Amino acid sequence: MPEGPQIYLDESKRMTGEDTFNFSCNPQKACFTACCHDLNLVLTPYDILRLKNRLGMKSEEFLRLYTSVHVGPGSGLPVVLLKMEEGTMKCPFLEEEKGCTVYEDRPGACRTYPLARMACRSRDMEGVREFYCTVREPDCLGFEDGESWTVSGWIENQRLGPYNEMNDVFGEILQAKMEAGNPSLNADQIETFYLGCYDLDRFKGFFLEGPTLDRYMEDEDVVKKIRGDELELLRYGMRWVKKKLFQGGCLPCGSGCGANT
Ligand code: SF4
Ligand code: SF4
Structure with missing residues (x-):
């Protein structure tokens, strides 16, 4: 996997539903779009579906033009990363003046930030248990003077429902792999x-x-x-x-x- 900037995942506080955090992101922040550079942005199957339709492409063309494939060191499964632009290392969907040009269909990780979702499942458990942690990009000023959000309010505001639902179907594959002895x-x-x-x-x-x-x-x-x-x-x-x-x-x-x- 390529090297990227250091991000900080705070796993000491596991948050759910009505737990709160403070965050604000807007074009007035001095860091606006800093987070859209030099990323190891893993695309999920649902991210790819949304983006290829947004761009009016077939999946094969989208994957060829915009992604690189790596084999996950732990899982041995293919992982799809969004390729940053050579030289500038910016996300290919970022226009410096306009911001994100695929905003309505941006990947789940972009929506979830500054949170990261952890989903656990097991054979003995009905459904999926989830919690969230905060993530800090090194240049992000969003935590300064941030608005107060509940986790569930953030999920709703960022329209994460279908992303999480489809990621949980994807997670079934990883669970089945583990149950089959990896x-x-x-x-x-x-x-x-x-x-x-x-x-x-x-x-x-x-x-x-x-x-x-x-x-x-x-x-x-x-x-x-x-x-x-x-x-x-x-x-x-x-x-x-x-x-x-x-x-x-x-x-x-x-x-x-x-x-x-
Ligand atoms: S998809 Fe949009 S929000 Fe996500 S990194 Fe690229 S420009 Fe930024
Ligand atoms: S670095 Fe943080 S506050 Fe700045 S634009 Fe990105 S998410 Fe928003």
């Missing part, structure tokens, strides 16, 4: 992960148009639903990856029936 992936399996999670338009072509047995094994109503709804397609793609790589079964029956192998 197996290492070979090159074909890494490609499967990349296809189902990140390269949505190519997954669409592969799954809905290609000669894959997986589609014939699937319920017709499900196929119809994902054909007409990209969000459903992404949800399906991530669960397809989970089953295919870590649960050894097909989506229709959820067991190791061998139909997908």
